[in-house]
Amino acid sequence: MKYPFICPLCHAPLTEQDRSLVCPSRHCFDRARQGYIHLLPVQQKHSLSPGDAKDMLEARRRFLSRGFYRPLAEDVCRAVREFAAADSPLLLDCGCGEGYYTALLEQTCRCSCIGVDVSKEAARMACARSKTIEWVVATASSLPVAGGSVDVVTAIFSLFVNDEYARVLKEGGIVVEVTAGEDHLRELKERIYEEVFPQDKAPPPFGDAFREEALWERRFSFSLPQEALMELLRMTPHSRRMKRDKAASLETLSGLTLTAHYYIRIIRKKRSGSL
Ligand SMILES: C[S@@+](CC[C@H](N)C(=O)[O-])C[C@H]1O[C@@H](n2cnc3c(N)ncnc32)[C@H](O)[C@@H]1O
Numbered sequence: 467m468k469y470p471f472i473c474p475l476c477h478a479p480l481t482e483q484d485r486s487l488v489c490p491s492r493h494c495f496d497r498a499r500q501g502y503i504h505l506l507p508v509q510q511k512h513s514l515s516p517g518d519a520k521d522m523l524e525a526r527r528r529f530l531s532r533g534f535y536r537p538l539a540e541d542v543c544r545a546v547r548e549f550a551a552a553d554s555p556l557l558l559d560c561g562c563g564e565g566y567y568t569a570l571l572e573q574t575c576r577c578s579c580i581g582v583d584v585s586k587e588a589a590r591m592a593c594a595r596s597k598t599i600e601w602v603v604a605t606a607s608s609l610p611v612a613g614g615s616v617d618v619v620t621a622i623f624s625l626f627v628n629d630e631y632a633r634v635l636k637e638g639g640i641v642v643e644v645t646a647g648e649d650h651l652r653e654l655k656e657r658i659y660e661e662v663f664p665q666d667k668a669p670p671p672f673g674d675a676f677r678e679e680a681l682w683e684r685r686f687s688f689s690l691p692q693e694a695l696m697e698l699l700r701m702t703p704h705s706r707r708m709k710r711d712k713a714a715s716l717e718t719l720s721g722l723t724l725t726a727h728y729y730i731r732i733i734r735k736k737r738s739g740s741l
Contacts, residue, residue: 469556469580469600470612474505479612502589502601505610516605517585523564525700527591530566532697534688538644539570541684541730545642546575546618549679549732555617558582558634560606561624565592565599571620572599580616582609609634618642632675635735640679645669647683647727654698654724657716658708669731676733684730689723698724 471480473489480487485497487505497503506516518526529535546557555577559568562581565588572579579599581592589601604610606625616634622644631641648667655662669681690698699705699716 468578470615471503471505471602472610472612474507474510474604474608474610480610498590498593500590500593501597502593502603504586504589505602505604506584506586510605510608515586517583518563518588519585520587522701523585523588523591525697527564527566529694529697529701530564532694534690534694535566535726537686538684538726538728539567541682542567542620542622542642542644543571543574545680545682545730545732546571546577546620546640549640549642549734550575550577550618551638551640552617554578556580556615557618557620558609558611558616559620559622560609560627560631561621562592562601563588563624565595565601567620567622568592568599569595572596577618580611582606606630620644626670626672628673628675632673632735637735637737639735641672641676641731641733641735643669643729643731643733645729645731647685647729649685649725649727651698651702652725652727653722654695654704657722658704658712667729669729672733675735677736679732679734680730681732682730683728685725685727687723687725689721691721692717692719695719695722 473493475493476491478489480489487495557577558580560582562568562583568581581601582604584605586603589603592601606627611634613633614636617639619631619641
């Protein structure tokens with residue numbers, strides 16, 4: 467097995483036998499026909515189909531494939547190239563969704579990649595983005611990889627799980643985290659909600675295991691034609707929260723110019739002597 471996967475039940479190392487991953491206690495996990503590995507036991511599932519649903523993922527795939535978030539993706543790749551200590555890092559993209567960013571990271575950062583998402587549908591779709599990335603269904607709160615085995619964790623509009631990221635990273639390894647800023651998609655929210663309340667969107671605090679290397683704040687504008695606007699809406703939770711009349715009025719627009727506003731935070735796991 468090329469990657470240090472561990473059994474989600476007993477945490478012993480997994481080895482690949484035929485199309486299954488097996489631990490010494492004979493817990494066995496099959497590789498799906500599409501290529502992903504399902505390492506989310508029922509005990510770790512909090513619903514029947516956890517994570518993003520198929521319609522959201524399909525909308526996200528269509529929207530991201532149009533390239534409107536390419537500047538954001540390039541910022542993430544730059545952060546990995548600039549701050550990863552290893553020349554050919556092992557990167558784990560946590561909450562990878564349908565794999566847009568993971569695939570670009572693999573292409574541009576000389577890294578080997580594991581894409582983890584709790585949604586089975588996400589892993590299934592991600593298989594079409596790259597055959598060399600290991601796509602895994604698992605939860606961020608119990609990642610099925612050995613402690614101290616990963617050089618980079620990326621978390622792009624997903625979760626920050628301090629203790630688990632600290633466990634899986636090597637000493638000197640980094641987390642590259644992307645979070646939405648206060649003004650992210652503001653023009654869309656103003657059309658959806660009666661009032662948009664100002665929110666503090668600074669990235670969440672991190673624990674003693676890490677020190678901050680950099681915090682980049684970025685903004686850019688992008689103009690969406692109607693079709694892409696609807697895709698963006700469907701890939702966010704807004705489409706489920708908004709009132710019907712607001713949805714109808716968005717459908718009449720020929721397009722909309724929007725602000726992307728986000729933070730990229732790079733934190734490094736301290737070496738044990740420097741804790
Ligand atoms: C907003 S989406 C971002 C996806 C991707 N990073 C992107 O930006 O296109 C968040 C993703 O996190 C996944 N997710 C939610 N809870 C999770 C968990 N506990 N562990 C792993 N992934 C999770 C969802 O299924 C979803 O694909």
